[in-house]
Amino acid sequence: MSDINKTDDEQLESPARRALFRRFAPEQPTVVPDSHYPRPPWAVENALFLALCTQCDACISQCPMRVLGKSDEKEEILHGRPILDLAYGSCDFCGQCVDACPSGALDKDRGKKRQVIPLLTGSCQAELGMYCHLCAEACNEQAIEFNASKKPVIDLERCTGCGECTMDCYSRVLIMSKH
Numbered sequence: 554m555s556d557i558n559k560t561d562d563e564q565l566e567s568p569a570r571r572a573l574f575r576r577f578a579p580e581q582p583t584v585v586p587d588s589h590y591p592r593p594p595w596a597v598e599n600a601l602f603l604a605l606c607t608q609c610d611a612c613i614s615q616c617p618m619r620v621l622g623k624s625d626e627k628e629e630i631l632h633g634r635p636i637l638d639l640a641y642g643s644c645d646f647c648g649q650c651v652d653a654c655p656s657g658a659l660d661k662d663r664g665k666k667r668q669v670i671p672l673l674t675g676s677c678q679a680e681l682g683m684y685c686h687l688c689a690e691a692c693n694e695q696a697i698e699f700n701a702s703k704k705p706v707i708d709l710e711r712c713t714g715c716g717e718c719t720m721d722c723y724s725r726v727l728i729m730s731k732h
Contacts, residue, residue, distance in 0.1 A: 595664035639716030667714035
């Protein structure tokens with residue numbers, strides 16, 4: 554059937570016509586997914602990190618603290634990328650991950666050192682009337698103090714995000730959260 558014999562509705566649906574309009578339609582912006590997990594220390598901004606990281610795992614293998622691992626996220630672009638996992642250890646910011654990174658995805662000049670911050674998720678032992686200042690004693694930066702109501706207060710200006718406080722938190726109410 555020629556285009557002359559088609560009705561107006563049929564002509565609007567032709568593949569050639571749709572292709573013509575598609576050429577003039579604005580491109581849809583590409584959405585770069587953000588990982589649910591924090592990146593290693595000194596990771597560059599997310600879109601640049603995803604573009605540069607080759608998933609060579611050099612940063613993971615060089616981490617003496619064993620706090621770097623691979624993402625298990627479903628999105629293909631995020632799956633297998635290096636992440637910071639402070640569930641069973643803390644980071645001493647030795648920089649070996651940066652030194653091992655051949656792509657520039659980890660960079661001390663352009664990247665962000667602190668990827669996580671501590672958050673209090675409930676009442677700690679000190680707030681409940683027991684003596685416990687383990688988190689403050691573990692903090693090398695002296696970023697944790699206790700207020701008058703015996704609640705820990707975290708000075709985010711001093712905090713490096715190393716995770717040492719959460720390792721020593723007896724009641725496990727202090728957690729590290731993506732920054």
